[in-house]
Amino acid sequence: xxxxxxxxxxxxxxxxxxxxxxxxxxxxxxxxxxxxxxxxxxxxxxxxxxxxxxxxxxxxxxxxxxxxxxxxxxxxxxxxxxxxxxxxxxxxxxxxxxxxxxxxxxxxxxxxxxxxxxxxxxxxxxxxxxxxxxxxxxxxxxxxxxxxxxxxxxxxxxxxxxxxxxxxxxxxxxxxxxxxxxxxxxxxxxxxxxxxxxxxxxxxxxxxxxxxxxxxx
Amino acid sequence: xxxxxxxxxxxxxxxxxxxxxxxxxxxxxxxxxxxxxxxxxxxxxxxxxxxxxxxxxxxxxxxxxxxxxxxxxxxxxxxxxxxxxxxxxxxxxxxxxxxxxxxxxxxxxxxxxxxxxxxxxxxxxxxxxxxxxxxxxxxxxxxxxxxxxxxxxxxxxxxxxxxxxxxxxxxxxxxxxxxxxxxxxxxxxxxxxxxxxxxxxxxxxxxxxxxxxxxxxxxxxxxxxxxxxxxxxxxxxxxx
Numbered sequence: 485x486x487x488x489x490x491x492x493x494x495x496x497x498x499x500x501x502x503x504x505x506x507x508x509x510x511x512x513x514x515x516x517x518x519x520x521x522x523x524x525x526x527x528x529x530x531x532x533x534x535x536x537x538x539x540x541x542x543x544x545x546x547x548x549x550x551x552x553x554x555x556x557x558x559x560x561x562x563x564x565x566x567x568x569x570x571x572x573x574x575x576x577x578x579x580x581x582x583x584x585x586x587x588x589x590x591x592x593x594x595x596x597x598x599x600x601x602x603x604x605x606x607x608x609x610x611x612x613x614x615x616x617x618x619x620x621x622x623x624x625x626x627x628x629x630x631x632x633x634x635x636x637x638x639x640x641x642x643x644x645x646x647x648x649x650x651x652x653x654x655x656x657x658x659x660x661x662x663x664x665x666x667x668x669x670x671x672x673x674x675x676x677x678x679x680x681x682x683x684x685x686x687x688x689x690x691x692x693x694x695x696x697x698x699x700x701x
Numbered sequence: 702x703x704x705x706x707x708x709x710x711x712x713x714x715x716x717x718x719x720x721x722x723x724x725x726x727x728x729x730x731x732x733x734x735x736x737x738x739x740x741x742x743x744x745x746x747x748x749x750x751x752x753x754x755x756x757x758x759x760x761x762x763x764x765x766x767x768x769x770x771x772x773x774x775x776x777x778x779x780x781x782x783x784x785x786x787x788x789x790x791x792x793x794x795x796x797x798x799x800x801x802x803x804x805x806x807x808x809x810x811x812x813x814x815x816x817x818x819x820x821x822x823x824x825x826x827x828x829x830x831x832x833x834x835x836x837x838x839x840x841x842x843x844x845x846x847x848x849x850x851x852x853x854x855x856x857x858x859x860x861x862x863x864x865x866x867x868x869x870x871x872x873x874x875x876x877x878x879x880x881x882x883x884x885x886x887x888x889x890x891x892x893x894x895x896x897x898x899x900x901x902x903x904x905x906x907x908x909x910x911x912x913x914x915x916x917x918x919x920x921x922x923x924x925x926x927x928x929x930x931x932x933x934x935x936x937x938x939x940x941x
Binding site: 584586637653655659682 | 719720721722724725727733736741743816817
């Protein structure tokens with residue numbers, strides 16, 4: 485006859501603790517994995533835009549990002565930027581260069597599309613429309629959400645690439661062409677994949693599409 | 702196991718931590734020091750030592766705070782002589798403050814980079830020459846901005862016919878920066894290296910030691926021509 489051994493109170497508490505720990509670990513695994521969980525979703529229908537002409541909408545993994553373009557500061561650059569957006573040139577563009585909590589960069593139309601990203605050449609691609617002149621504004625403050633056109637070491641070398649700031653960078657004042665600012669969805673951009681070791685990201689996040697607001701209607 | 706650990710450590714420290722200053726200037730390990738000067742110059746300093754350039758041939762070290770604060774005042778005093786408009790013309794925007802600045806293992810007071818609008822300064826460079834060499838380096842940016850105006854052939858013709866400059870500023874041991882008692886067409890030994898260094902030396906003395914230069918002009922006709930040349934060309938730039 486097998487003698488039944490009763491679990492002591494201490495053992496029962498330990499068992500309950502282990503079960504709870506397993507449940508919490510399981511929940512946390514899926515919660516943490518979903519990096520977009522705490523990102524507030526933007527609903528275009530609920531926002532009243534005073535001037536829809538210069539509003540563009542970017543879709544990234546964690547939601548929509550609403551951007552107001554600034555043609556009064558940089559008319560030529562914004563016109564070019566809108567051309568790329570309205571023709572879907574940026575769709576699939578990878579955020580291949582990311583400085584954690586500081587800046588994300590995308591828009592290489594030649595080598596930076598997620599479908600055929602070229603890790604050796606990304607950042608050197610061209611749009612085939614030629615370079616444009618810088619439109620520097622010495623009063624514009626580059627704050628979190630500001631969008632600027634990427635250039636080489638020298639001015640007047642802008643093309644299709646752009647960066648979005650995730651924090652205020654006073655040093656950039658007077659250094660880059662400002663083309664817009666994020667008005668909703670900066671927290672979705674803050675979740676873009678970065679690397680601790682380098683600013684160039686392997687298997688980067690990307691923007692799935694980029695449209696003028698009127699293209700949504 | 703130990704080798705793997707060392708390898709991991711090496712990999713860990715070989716990566717340059719990216720930030721917005723490196724993004725803009727391609728110089729790592731910098732932090733802002735003063736971005737609000739009247740003439741628009743942005744002063745940066747080192748968080749850690751850095752190496753840049755082809756094969757990392759340019760290096761500079763972090764300064765301690767006391768030296769940085771003291772020497773910065775000297776740098777600012779001298780660079781405040783230039784207004785915003787002039788600095789824009791000569792493409793100077795960023796001043797990097799560090800110590801023990803070396804290029805290809807040669808200690809140097811400053812390295813101007815016209816393309817990046819940057820001047821790296823060794824704040825612990827010999828105190829005797831420090832203020833003057835700031836203007837010497839500024840002149841290199843002036844010349845890079847207006848190479849046709851500061852024509853080296855015209856300049857070389859001011860010298861005696863037998864005199865020849867060296868092939869480059871570092872392929873000679875003529876590195877003395879003290880002013881000659883008997884100038885004989887050259888203010889310092891370093892003036893004899895190449896035309897652009899000669900011009901930069903004359904310019905730096907005009908800015909920092911004008912009275913002395915005015916005296917030398919009276920007895921040295923070559924120096925007279927060189928000083929007049931620099932003065933007239935600077936006026937030309939100001940009216941540009």
